[in-house]
Amino acid sequence: MLRAQISRWGEPSAVVELIEMESPAPGPGEVRVKVEASPIHPSDLLKCRGLYGYGESVPMPPFWGGVEGVGLVTDAGADVETPRPGERVILARLDGIWGDELIAPASGLTVLPPELDPLQGSMLIANPPTAELMLTDFTTLEAGDWVIQNAANSAVGRHVVSLAKHSGWRTVNLVRRQEAIAPLEAHGGDVVLIDGPELATRVADAIDSLGGGALAKLAIDAVGGDATARIAGCLAPGGTVVNYGLLSGEDCRVPARLIVFNDIRLQGFLLPRGLKTRSPAEIAALYERLLGLAMDGTLDVEIEATYPLAEIGAALDHADRAGRTGKVLITP
Numbered sequence: 150m151l152r153a154q155i156s157r158w159g160e161p162s163a164v165v166e167l168i169e170m171e172s173p174a175p176g177p178g179e180v181r182v183k184v185e186a187s188p189i190h191p192s193d194l195l196k197c198r199g200l201y202g203y204g205e206s207v208p209m210p211p212f213w214g215g216v217e218g219v220g221l222v223t224d225a226g227a228d229v230e231t232p233r234p235g236e237r238v239i240l241a242r243l244d245g246i247w248g249d250e251l252i253a254p255a256s257g258l259t260v261l262p263p264e265l266d267p268l269q270g271s272m273l274i275a276n277p278p279t280a281e282l283m284l285t286d287f288t289t290l291e292a293g294d295w296v297i298q299n300a301a302n303s304a305v306g307r308h309v310v311s312l313a314k315h316s317g318w319r320t321v322n323l324v325r326r327q328e329a330i331a332p333l334e335a336h337g338g339d340v341v342l343i344d345g346p347e348l349a350t351r352v353a354d355a356i357d358s359l360g361g362g363a364l365a366k367l368a369i370d371a372v373g374g375d376a377t378a379r380i381a382g383c384l385a386p387g388g389t390v391v392n393y394g395l396l397s398g399e400d401c402r403v404p405a406r407l408i409v410f411n412d413i414r415l416q417g418f419l420l421p422r423g424l425k426t427r428s429p430a431e432i433a434a435l436y437e438r439l440l441g442l443a444m445d446g447t448l449d450v451e452i453e454a455t456y457p458l459a460e461i462g463a464a465l466d467h468a469d470r471a472g473r474t475g476k477v478l479i480t481p
């Protein structure tokens with residue numbers, strides 16, 4: 150079987166290599182899974198460059214690529230009752246997800262309904278719960294409240310729009326290019342604006358033009374740098390900026406006057422930390438709810454391209470490009 154390994158830090162397509170491995174029979178409690186699809190996320194690219202994590206949490210090469218995906222069970226150890234061959238399972242926290250097949254412990258695998266599109270199923274683990282927990286863990290939102298976010302045309306951003314709408318909250322969505330506006334409006338974004346100068350005035354005007362209401366008390370920031378300052382300046386006094394991404398590569402900047410006089414807070418979000426505060430039953434309920442929303446089409450990720458495993462370098466280059474209309478996936 151083949152697996153994509155990140156051999157050293159550097160430009161993603163230059164440091165990825167396919168390694169040929171033995172394909173053992175699944176042992177007791179194990180299954181063999183043929184990988185069907187796995188997305189390339191911004192965090193995967195950061196990991197290749199040695200820019201993901203802090204201190205001891207930075208993954209050191211060599212490491213295997215891919216954080217989530219789906220696959221079909223093709224063989225099961227003699228004692229395994231579930232999942233059975235032919236069933237589609239979610240892959241996460243496993244080595245070799247960017248690979249053509251892998252051996253996994255059967256006990257940790259969730260079976261997906263066959264009706265769910267496998268490409269959509271491959272992107273359920275990281276981004277949907279990130280959007281959900283950022284909306285719920287930092288502020289208490291009431292019906293009609295506004296939430297503002299940047300990088301709003303990302304997969305997480307689109308989930309924020311869908312989940313907010315589902316709960317009766319309204320969204321101001323910031324993007325960095327004109328062509329991203331119409332698709333996000335069609336997706337349900339109440340207000341979509343280009344991030345940049347005079348943002349606070351433009352956001353307040355847009356909220357006014359839609360019948361007013363209080364300014365947002367929650368801002369969701371994936372960009373950092375001056376974008377954090379701009380989005381923080383759009384908040385009502387006492388509001389919270391939740392930063393969850395490093396897209397600009399710059400440290401978050403929040404002006405001291407906003408912190409002192411408007412009581413604006415800056416907090417970080419990391420999914421594993423958000424999940425750690427929950428019991429296994431709560432986590433299972435969270436994912437069950439998100440799976441239901443993926444099944445009924447509420448959560449739907451745009452896909453720009455799929456690549457075979459043999460072209461993983463080209464796939465990484467593509468995923469690294471600005472101006473994509475959707476995700477890039479490996480479909481071995």
Ligand SMILES: NC(=O)c1ccc[n+]([C@@H]2O[C@H](COP(=O)([O-])OP(=O)(O)OC[C@H]3O[C@@H](n4cnc5c(N)ncnc54)[C@H](OP(=O)(O)O)[C@@H]3O)[C@@H](O)[C@H]2O)c1
Binds near residue numbers: 300306329395418419
């Ligand atoms: N903290 C956590 O636990 C957690 C969990 C999941 C995801 N994330 C983070 O969530 C963010 C979005 O992930 P995703 O998978 O949803 O992304 P994605 O679908 O792959 O889309 C990437 C987005 O980033 C935008 N972007 C890239 N560089 C930018 C910059 N310098 N300034 C402004 N926008 C920029 C792109 O805009 P264009 O379309 O204009 O190119 C696009 O909207 C990433 O930062 C990821 O690491 C964090």
